[in-house]
Amino acid sequence: MDAAQESAISLSEVMASLNELKLFGKWSYRDVVVLDPSLKKYISLKPVIVPHTAGRHAHRRFGKAEVPIVERLINKMMRKMKNTGKKHLAYNIVKTAFDLIHIKTKDNPLQVLVRAIENAAPREETTRIVYGGIVYHVAVDISPMRRADLAIRHITEGSYLCSFRSVKPIEECLADEIIAAANYDSRSYAIQRKEEIERIALSSR
Secondary structure, X not given: OOHHHHHHHHHHHHHHHHHOOEEOOOEEOOOOOOOOOOOOOOOEOOOOOOOOOOOOOOOOOOHHHHOEHHHHHHHXXXXXXXXXXXXXXXXXXXXXXXXXXXXXXXXXXXXXXXXXXXXXXXXXXXXXXXXXXXXXXXXXXXXXXXXXXXXXXXXXXXXXXXXXXXXXXXXXXXXXXXXXXXXXXXXXXXXXXXXXXXXXXXXXX
């Protein structure tokens, strides 16, 4: 066997091992699909065990699109109150929430999260235009990157509002919010915010 064949075999073995990587050592990436064509480039499902890229995307424009979607959720969970800057705490919250999602739905939590982001991503919003000293609100389409950002933001905001001054832990609130958004349940905070944004945009056309 020559060197070229050996390198080809080793490369195929590496690719096979990458395909077997599981998030948190539990959840497979293999059958997870993004159905929304506009979000496919911006929901990264690159196989990783620990979703932590250490900010290596920060120096590139649109580098955020290459960050694993679960890490983006973890980063958003660090943005509020006592979780600020505590990535390990946010990591454990998301990890426990994924276990609860699997217990409640019997589905792969990764697929449930992707479905929730697709459902909670608004398609239209308003922007301010100043013309002759008068401010107008005009409806505009939302870019796919911002759609994913808003969906993740609203999912995390909903989980924090649910757990604030409540006996319900943040992990359970996050799991319930993701499940509700994935089912397009009107009780989901993310779905309510999406419909509100789109309703305001519709009236501003």
